[in-house]
Amino acid sequence: MRILHTSDWHIGRTFHGHATLDALRGVLETLTAQVRENEVDVVVVAGDVFDSATPAAACYTLLSDTLRALADTGAQVIVTSGNHDSAARLGFQAGLLRDGIHVLTDPSRIGDPVTVSDAFGPVQFYGIPFLEPALLRAQWPGVRSQAEVLGRAMDIVRGDLAVRGGRSVAIAHCFAAGVEPTPHLERDIQQGGLDVVPLSVFEGVDYVALGHIHGRQQLAPRVRYAGAPLHYSFGEGDKPRGSWLIDLDAEGVADATWLALPVPRRLVTLRGPFEDLLTGAAHADAEDAWVCVEYTDALPARDPLRRLQERFPHCAKVVHAPEVLAAGDVRSYAQRVRAARSDAELVDAFLSHVRDGQGTTDAERELLRDVLDERVRAEALA
Template identity: 80%
Template sequence: MRILHTSDWHIGRTFHGHSTLDALRGVLETLTEQVRTHAVDVVIVAGDVFDSATPAAACYTLLSETLRALADTGAQVIVTSGNHDSAARLGFQAALLRDGIHVRTDPAAIGEPVTVSDEHGPVHFYGIPYLEPALVRAVWPGVRTQADAVGRAMDLVRADHASRGGRTVAIAHCFAAGVEPTPHLERDIQQGGLDVVPLSAFDGVDYVALGHIHGRQKLAEHVRYAGAPLHYSFGEGHKPRGSWLIEMDAEGASEAVWVELPVPRRLVTLRGPFEEILAATSSDDARDAWVSVEYTDDLPVRDPLRRLQQRFPYCAKVVHVPDVARHSDGRGYTDRVRAARSDLELFDAFLSHVRDGEGLTEREREVLRDVLEERVVVEALA
């Protein structure tokens, strides 16, 4: 049996204010062709199908089109909800979907697998939706953390498997021990480390298809994250996009092959002095890429994004990161203002505050001195 493990589609997410819907549609069309080419039997989508609990109508359209296209390949499709999804909204659509498409959003149904058979017998797929401890505590007393919740869910899986036999696949959306998260990307679902799920929670199954982390990761031979099909932040621009193709033989998961997905528009981060970035011919190949600029000038540049977009039409982010570290005298803004003995020193105090310790330059001091002296003359003549 061949299983394609994907996750974290985040339909409806924007990238620095830009819609990703068309780019995602193209990538999911490629994924569907890969399912057909590799004769995949089961497609797993491990949570965060949508980016929001209230997705726009166009997001539902893309999901419906993609699920139908995947089912048309002959594969069974199993979808679970993540921490971004509304389980109720995603689950509502389940009743409207055709045979061969299975949406798992109800914690009460964790022990009821989707069973698909091959020449070696049945494979039971247990869909575990994202489990919010506060919401499942009424059903599972004593649950306080993600580890508790996933542990209870896996107890149900193991208990059901003991009566059924056969091979097993668990699908979960959580932060498992050993992962390397993408900074500022996955919305944190761990509280002080208490919500990290230990790998031992997944003992007893042949393969664990995880979602939530946006980069591919192998925590064990049988425990993997597939990551997101698109790049959703510059922090993950170096990470490949794709899915895991899992081969199941009579003994369980025997092989895992990474299947690359295309990157509609690559991500580039440029760092250096502002004018050098604008003038460098070495950056010509970034014109068609999403660009993040970190300029290292001592002082902020006026209207940097507009100027950069004239050079790089897809510049989406600009950050001022001066190379020279400022040295603070330890005084707060209020103390600096109170210590000022003239208007010139007041300006200097303000600029020192907003420039991390860098006050007036000599040129600025000259200009301000002329302006202030001119003001005195005007007031005297009034």
């Protein structure tokens, strides 16, 4: 059996204020073509289908179009909810979907797998939606963390699998790591608001398709993250985009292949003096990319984003990151203000605060002295 593992589509998410819906549509069309070309039997989407619990109408349209296109390839499609999704909204029409599309969002149905068979027999697909411990305490008394609710869910999976038999795939949305959580400190170890779930929780199944982490990761040969199909932050810029193609034979996972997806617009981070970034020939190849600029001048530039967008139309982020911060005075702003003995020193304290340690220059001190002297003369004549 051939399985395509994808996750974290985040339909409706913006990139620094820019819509991503059209870019994501193109990427998902490529993913659908890969499903057809590779004769995939089952497509697994491991949570965070939408970016919001209240997606706009256009987001539903893209999801419906994509699910139909995937089902038209002949593959079964299994979708679970993530922490960004509203399980109720994602799952409300599950009973109305066409054959071959399964949207699993109900924690009470974790023990009811989607069964798909091949020449070696059945494969049980257990969809575990994102589980919020606070909402499950009445149903599962005593659970307080992601590790505990995932542990309870996997106990249900293993119990059902012992009766049904066959090979198995678990689908979950969490932060999993190969460590055991420290007692009473689980909530201090988080990624994106989710507690750490030890890999031992997922023992007993042939493959674990995880979502939540936006970069490709292999935690074990049978436990993997596919990551997101688009780059949603500059911090993800060096992470490949794609999905895992998993082959199951009679014994379990036989092979895993990475299928790369296209990057509609690459992400580039540029660092250097502001004027060099505005005019330097070395940066010409970034003019059609999403650009994050870190300019290293000692003082902030005037209107930096607008000026940079004249050269880099897709400049989305600007950070003032001085190469060397002024050394010396380590007092807080409040301490410097309290210590000021004159108006000139007060202004110097303010400028030093907003300029990362750079106080008034010689020219500014001379101008400031003239202004303050003029004020004294005016007050004397009043």
